Amino acid sequence: MTRLTHLDADGAAQMVDVSAKAVTMREAIAKGRISMSPEAAAAIRDGLVKKGDVLAVARVAGIMGAKKTSDLIPLCHPLPLSSVSIDLDLDATGVNATATARTTGQTGVEMEALTAVSIALLTVYDMAKAIDKAMEIGAVRLMSKTGGKSGDYRA
Amino acid sequence: MTRLTHLDADGAAQMVDVSAKAVTMREAIAKGRISMSPEAAAAIRDGLVKKGDVLAVARVAGIMGAKKTSDLIPLCHPLPLSSVSIDLDLDATGVNATATARTTGQTGVEMEALTAVSIALLTVYDMAKAIDKAMEIGAVRLMSKTGGKSGDYRA
Amino acid sequence: MTRLTHLDADGAAQMVDVSAKAVTMREAIAKGRISMSPEAAAAIRDGLVKKGDVLAVARVAGIMGAKKTSDLIPLCHPLPLSSVSIDLDLDATGVNATATARTTGQTGVEMEALTAVSIALLTVYDMAKAIDKAMEIGAVRLMSKTGGKSGDYRA
Amino acid sequence: MTRLTHLDADGAAQMVDVSAKAVTMREAIAKGRISMSPEAAAAIRDGLVKKGDVLAVARVAGIMGAKKTSDLIPLCHPLPLSSVSIDLDLDATGVNATATARTTGQTGVEMEALTAVSIALLTVYDMAKAIDKAMEIGAVRLMSKTGGKSGDYRA
Amino acid sequence: MTRLTHLDADGAAQMVDVSAKAVTMREAIAKGRISMSPEAAAAIRDGLVKKGDVLAVARVAGIMGAKKTSDLIPLCHPLPLSSVSIDLDLDATGVNATATARTTGQTGVEMEALTAVSIALLTVYDMAKAIDKAMEIGAVRLMSKTGGKSGDYRA
Amino acid sequence: MTRLTHLDADGAAQMVDVSAKAVTMREAIAKGRISMSPEAAAAIRDGLVKKGDVLAVARVAGIMGAKKTSDLIPLCHPLPLSSVSIDLDLDATGVNATATARTTGQTGVEMEALTAVSIALLTVYDMAKAIDKAMEIGAVRLMSKTGGKSGDYRA
Numbered sequence: 056m057t058r059l060t061h062l063d064a065d066g067a068a069q070m071v072d073v074s075a076k077a078v079t080m081r082e083a084i085a086k087g088r089i090s091m092s093p094e095a096a097a098a099i100r101d102g103l104v105k106k107g108d109v110l111a112v113a114r115v116a117g118i119m120g121a122k123k124t125s126d127l128i129p130l131c132h133p134l135p136l137s138s139v140s141i142d143l144d145l146d147a148t149g150v151n152a153t154a155t156a157r158t159t160g161q162t163g164v165e166m167e168a169l170t171a172v173s174i175a176l177l178t179v180y181d182m183a184k185a186i187d188k189a190m191e192i193g194a195v196r197l198m199s200k201t202g203g204k205s206g207d208y209r210a
Numbered sequence: 211m212t213r214l215t216h217l218d219a220d221g222a223a224q225m226v227d228v229s230a231k232a233v234t235m236r237e238a239i240a241k242g243r244i245s246m247s248p249e250a251a252a253a254i255r256d257g258l259v260k261k262g263d264v265l266a267v268a269r270v271a272g273i274m275g276a277k278k279t280s281d282l283i284p285l286c287h288p289l290p291l292s293s294v295s296i297d298l299d300l301d302a303t304g305v306n307a308t309a310t311a312r313t314t315g316q317t318g319v320e321m322e323a324l325t326a327v328s329i330a331l332l333t334v335y336d337m338a339k340a341i342d343k344a345m346e347i348g349a350v351r352l353m354s355k356t357g358g359k360s361g362d363y364r365a
Numbered sequence: 366m367t368r369l370t371h372l373d374a375d376g377a378a379q380m381v382d383v384s385a386k387a388v389t390m391r392e393a394i395a396k397g398r399i400s401m402s403p404e405a406a407a408a409i410r411d412g413l414v415k416k417g418d419v420l421a422v423a424r425v426a427g428i429m430g431a432k433k434t435s436d437l438i439p440l441c442h443p444l445p446l447s448s449v450s451i452d453l454d455l456d457a458t459g460v461n462a463t464a465t466a467r468t469t470g471q472t473g474v475e476m477e478a479l480t481a482v483s484i485a486l487l488t489v490y491d492m493a494k495a496i497d498k499a500m501e502i503g504a505v506r507l508m509s510k511t512g513g514k515s516g517d518y519r520a
Numbered sequence: 521m522t523r524l525t526h527l528d529a530d531g532a533a534q535m536v537d538v539s540a541k542a543v544t545m546r547e548a549i550a551k552g553r554i555s556m557s558p559e560a561a562a563a564i565r566d567g568l569v570k571k572g573d574v575l576a577v578a579r580v581a582g583i584m585g586a587k588k589t590s591d592l593i594p595l596c597h598p599l600p601l602s603s604v605s606i607d608l609d610l611d612a613t614g615v616n617a618t619a620t621a622r623t624t625g626q627t628g629v630e631m632e633a634l635t636a637v638s639i640a641l642l643t644v645y646d647m648a649k650a651i652d653k654a655m656e657i658g659a660v661r662l663m664s665k666t667g668g669k670s671g672d673y674r675a
Numbered sequence: 676m677t678r679l680t681h682l683d684a685d686g687a688a689q690m691v692d693v694s695a696k697a698v699t700m701r702e703a704i705a706k707g708r709i710s711m712s713p714e715a716a717a718a719i720r721d722g723l724v725k726k727g728d729v730l731a732v733a734r735v736a737g738i739m740g741a742k743k744t745s746d747l748i749p750l751c752h753p754l755p756l757s758s759v760s761i762d763l764d765l766d767a768t769g770v771n772a773t774a775t776a777r778t779t780g781q782t783g784v785e786m787e788a789l790t791a792v793s794i795a796l797l798t799v800y801d802m803a804k805a806i807d808k809a810m811e812i813g814a815v816r817l818m819s820k821t822g823g824k825s826g827d828y829r830a
Numbered sequence: 831m832t833r834l835t836h837l838d839a840d841g842a843a844q845m846v847d848v849s850a851k852a853v854t855m856r857e858a859i860a861k862g863r864i865s866m867s868p869e870a871a872a873a874i875r876d877g878l879v880k881k882g883d884v885l886a887v888a889r890v891a892g893i894m895g896a897k898k899t900s901d902l903i904p905l906c907h908p909l910p911l912s913s914v915s916i917d918l919d920l921d922a923t924g925v926n927a928t929a930t931a932r933t934t935g936q937t938g939v940e941m942e943a944l945t946a947v948s949i950a951l952l953t954v955y956d957m958a959k960a961i962d963k964a965m966e967i968g969a970v971r972l973m974s975k976t977g978g979k980s981g982d983y984r985a
Contacts, residue, residue: 059253059264061337063915068263068337068886070893072913074855074932080539087347098214108223109214111421111533115594116284118535119429122590122598123282125897127329128336129271129890133897133910135598137626138537140528157539159626161912161934165343166336173328173347174282181283181321182216182223188320188355188363192242192328193348200343208343218450223421225428227448229390229467235694266688266886270749273690274894277745277753280432284425288432288445290753292781293692295683312694314781316447316469369563369574371647373760378573378647378731380738382758384700384777397657408524418533419524426594435742437588437639438646439581439735443742443755471757471779475653476646483638483657484592491593491631492526492533498630498665498673502552502638503658510653518653545849576731576843580904583845584739587900587908600908602936603847605838622849624936679873679884681957688883688957707967718834728843729834736904747898747949748956749891785963786956793948793967794902801903801941802836802843808940808975808983812862812948813968820963828963 061130070130076161080137081202083156085168087195089176090149095187099145099179110143110150113178117141120174121156121167131166134158139167141175149190150179153198163203169195216285225285231316235292236357238311240323242350244331245304250342254300254334265298265305268333272296275329276311276322286321289313294322296330304345305334308353318358324350371440380440386471390447391512393466395478397505399486400459405497409455409489420453420460423488427451430484431466431477441476444468449477451485459500460489463508473513479505526595535595541626545602546667548621550633552660554641555614560652564610564644575608575615578643582606585639586621586632596631599623604632606640614655615644618663630662681750690750696781700757701822703776705788707815709796710769715807719765719799730763730770733798737761740794741776741787751786754778759787761795769810770799773818783823789815836905845905851936855912856977858931860943862970864951865924870962874920874954885918885925888953892916895949896931896942906941909933914942916950924965925954928973938978944970 063069102109118139125133135158142153154171156164176192183190200208218224257264273294280288290313297308309326311319331347338345355363373379412419428449435443445468452463464481466474486502493500510518528534567574583604590598600623607618619636621629641657648655665673683689722729738759745753755778762773774791776784796812803810820828838844877884893914900908910933917928929946931939951967958965975983 059257059337060340061267062257062263066257066263067915067917068267068889068893069915070911070913072932074912074934102214102217102221108217108221108421108424111418112216112223112284112425114418114533115422115425116282118533119591119594120282123278126894127271127275127278127282128333129267129894130333131336132912133598133908135600135625135910136535137539137597138535140532140534142532157537159539160910165339166332169332169335169347173332177321177324177328178283178285180324181286182214184320184352185215188352189365190351191348192324192350193346195347195350196345197339197343210344222450222452223424223428224450225446225448227467229447229469263886263889266883267890269688269883270887270890273688274746274749281429284429287447288443288753290445290755290780291690292694292752293690295687295689297687312692314694315445369567369647370650371577372567372573376567376573377760377762378577378734378738379760380756380758382777384757384779412524412527412531418527418531422526422533422594426592430592433588433592436739437581437585437592438643439577439739440643441646442757443753445755470755475649476642479642479645479657483642487631487634487638488593488595490634491596492524494630494662495525498662499675500661501658502634502660503656505657505660506655507649507653520654573731573734576728577735579728579843580732580735583843584901584904598908600910600935601845602849602907603845605842605844607842622847624849679877679957680960681887682877682883686877686883688887722834722837722841728837728841732836732843732904736902740902743898743902747891747895747902748953749887750953751956785959786952789952789955789967793952797941797944797948798903798905800944801906802834804940804972805835808972809985810971811968812944812970813966815967815970816965817959817963830964 073161078161079202080159081163083165083168083200084198085172086153086198087172087176088149088151089179089190089192091190092187095183096147098186113175114141116178117171117175121171124167124170128166132162134160152176165197165200228316233316234357235314236318238320238323238355239353240327241308241353242327242331243304243306244334244345244347246345247342250338251302253341268330269296271333272326272330276326279322279325283321287317289315307331320352320355383471388471389512390469391473393475393478393510394508395482396463396508397482397486398459398461399489399500399502401500402497405493406457408496423485424451426488427481427485431481434477434480438476442472444470451481462486475507475510538626543626544667545624546628548630548633548665549663550637551618551663552637552641553614553616554644554655554657556655557652560648561612563651578640579606581643582636582640586636589632589635593631597627599625617641628668630665693781698781699822700779701783703784703788703820704818705792706773706818707792707796708769708771709799709810709812711810712807715803716767718806733795734761736798737791737795741791744787744790748786752782754780772796785817785820848936853936854977855934856938858940858943858975859973860947861928861973862947862951863924863926864954864965864967866965867962870958871922873961888950889916891953892946892950896946899942899945903941907937909935927951940972940975
């Protein structure tokens with residue numbers, strides 16, 4: 056049976072040892088969506104028309120969240136991120152988020168991309184929750200992963 | 211039209227002023243789910259049989275994540291959390307997470323509960339990603355909110 | 366001679382004991398400015414015309430920085446901030462920052478307001494430094510302080 | 521017209537991708553000053569005579585602040601700092617701060633040096649504010665920058 | 676049999692709910708010691724003679740560590756510390772640390788006092804480890820605890 | 831006389847410059863123990879029988895603490911940890927902790943291993959303190975250190 060790499064032979068949690076892994080350029084892309092009422096989406100759009108702060112705040116939160124990944128996910132390795140970018144696309148009933156993370160290091164950046172998406176969408180929730188408490192965050196998943204020994208992945 | 215409370219009259223982001231709000235006991239419950247292959251779910255279950263670390267790590271990550279909410283969500287107020295608990299329920303194709311957060315303060319704990327759920331599920335992703343990269347986090351939403359002037363909310 | 370309150374009788378640093386101080390509403394306003402070349406100011410203005418991210422990023426950084434004040438300034442007390450807002454005003458040769466912080470607590474929020482201004486201006490420096498490395502941050506000072514036993518202060 | 525590197529083609533904030541940049545040794549030196557009343561400067565000097573904690577606390581705060589730079593400045597890259605040192609020079613009406621930061625990495629350390637200076641001076645403000653609230657932090661600027669493709673810079 | 680309060684009926688970790696506890700003034704005092712070679716102790720003493728930075732750095736680290744307690748200890752509640760002070764006493768073969776923490780809140784500050792002692796002593800280790808790697812930290816324990824329903828405690 | 835490397839010629843604290851040191855694989859192992867009443871040890875053992883959260887929480891706290899080392903110890907360099915593992919061994923009157931940390935970098939990981947041990951044991955204290963406040967943390971020391979120019983060390 057497949058064993059979880061984050062558990063040792065006794066089942067105790069551990070940070071996987073990456074010291075023997077090659078230092079290569081690695082990239083991961085993740086996506087997610089927050090669904091909301093048309094009224095909430097319109098309020099965000101209205102904010103954009105003025106000064107554009109709404110999605111800008113969510114984008115900054117996602118980028119800063121990506122940098123905190125190893126502080127949030129217990130067994131994640133600290134990584135020298137070489138870039139993070141977040142694309143937020145508002146439509147009539149929600150916001151789609153796409154995050155791209157890159158590093159030159161010994162382990163992948165999937166968790167950084169997924170964390171960026173999650174924190175950006177939670178930030179949208181926070182800013183629109185006075186209008187719509189029933190918003191839902193979903194479809195948070197890895198789209199692709201390149202670099203590293205285990206080979207590339209595409210969803 | 212409804213205006214976002216986190217934007218001032220010019221559309222600039224701000225932390226809403228809660229200094230005039232009453233100090234009351236407040237609670238929020240949030241839920242979410244990570245869906246995965248039966249193989250990944252079985253590996254987590256196998257880990258549980260041994261020492262139980264898998265869901266324990268995710269639970270701790272969610273609790274610690276709740277305490278970092280105001281550090282992650284830019285316009286969230288820092289809150290003296292009086293309790294956080296996270297229930298993780300593993301089934302054949304995933305894990306359901308339910309987080310309950312409480313405070314006695316001037317503003318609600320929805321974001322703390324939602325952040326706890328998100329970080330706990332991201333931690334499950336991290337621990338099982340060597341087996342299944344196609345896992346998806348979804349249905350992250352607020353179930354209920356009590357306390358505070360705006361009244362109770364049930365999903 | 367006047368003694369520093371952050372040193373005990375032996376000169377050792379300490380966090381001043383505020384447990385006997387009254388819980389009152391307190392506010393502090395701080396200002397500062399970053400001076401830059403007309404070219405850098407124009408590039409920021411050009412960015413604003415598009416999507417407004419430049420000053421939005423600095424504003425978010427300042428608000429989040431205010432929440433980290435007690436983590437940055439060794440002898441500062443942790444405070445439940447009830448609001449922080451930052452006004453950034455771009456002119457032909459720089460950006461003026463004004464931060465307002467409020468709490469209901471046992472100690473003042475001068476350091477939170479000053480930290481918000483400093484971090485917001487450092488963020489502007491970061492975003493424009495590829496154009497102008499000679500930018501200078503100055504005039505970072507407290508404008509006013511209200512609430513608390515020691516009385517109000519106006520610069 | 522010069523474009524800000526931290527904005528993408530649409531004007532959205534991004535962390536600049538440094539993955540193609542060379543890993544070289546880089547150094548940055550920044551300066552700043554806090555001006556104060558002779559009474560406040562004398563109180564700091566008096567503290568030094570005893571146990572020297574005043575400037576020591578500010579120096580530690582600046583060093584620790586430098587290590588938090590990528591957590592404070594949204595679009596800054598996390599960097600493995602190889603050294604930070606801070607020189608604080610007290611005179612009759614204030615304190616001059618000089619910070620030197622070094623790394624072997626893919627991007628410069630200007631922001632680390634500037635952050636170290638800012639946090640050290642804010643810490644001095646905090647410790648002396650009971651005596652003088654009119655202190656002012658200014659002249660925070662980059663003195664030099666070496667290493668990296670864009671060439672050396674001297675103020 | 677006595678049950679751990681941090682485990683729920685199923686044995687899952689939880690943050691104990693303190694929302695029904697009274698807000699009272701609470702204090703805790705903790706002690707600890709780092710033992711070292713006379714040579715290491717002499718080097719620290721020599722540093723003191725110059726500028727006093729050695730123990731000052733450890734004292735600052737302990738105070739800042741106390742403020743991070745709820746970020747370090749997973750099930751600890753965030754607390755508005757009203758004061759922390761640390762006394763470090765160097766003798767011929769080591770340093771004794773005593774930390775006093777106070778809050779006005781719903782739960783005790785034992786962990787803050789113990790964390791302050793631990794981080795201060797680890798900082799001494801860090802600064803003297805080039806001279807003596809065999810230093811040992813021990814006798815880290817609670818001396819007293821006052822305030823709160825469970826009554827006072829003296830070691 | 832031996833001089834502390836963390837003080838400059840004037841006695842001021844500094845982060846030692848490691849930019850000229852070789853990038854090598856480095857490992858450190860540290861140990862420590864918390865002593866407690868048989869009743870407290872039995873309660874932890876009872877918790878283990880159920881769901882195993884007690885030591886799992888302490889293990890996670892130790893791993894996350896290791897990643898925060900440079901944020902806690904003022905003059906420590908930030909390090910890209912390649913692995914951390916913690917072994918916790920419960921006996922009739924306490925818990926022994928052993929932490930192993932590894933990096934490929936320019937400076938050693940002694941402080942990371944010692945911090946992991948300290949935070950794990952403080953977490954045990956926190957979870958059992960309702961049963962036994964007289965627990966004592968001791969024998970926190972470095973067992974071995976390999977890699978780096980200064981040669982290997984064994985206690």
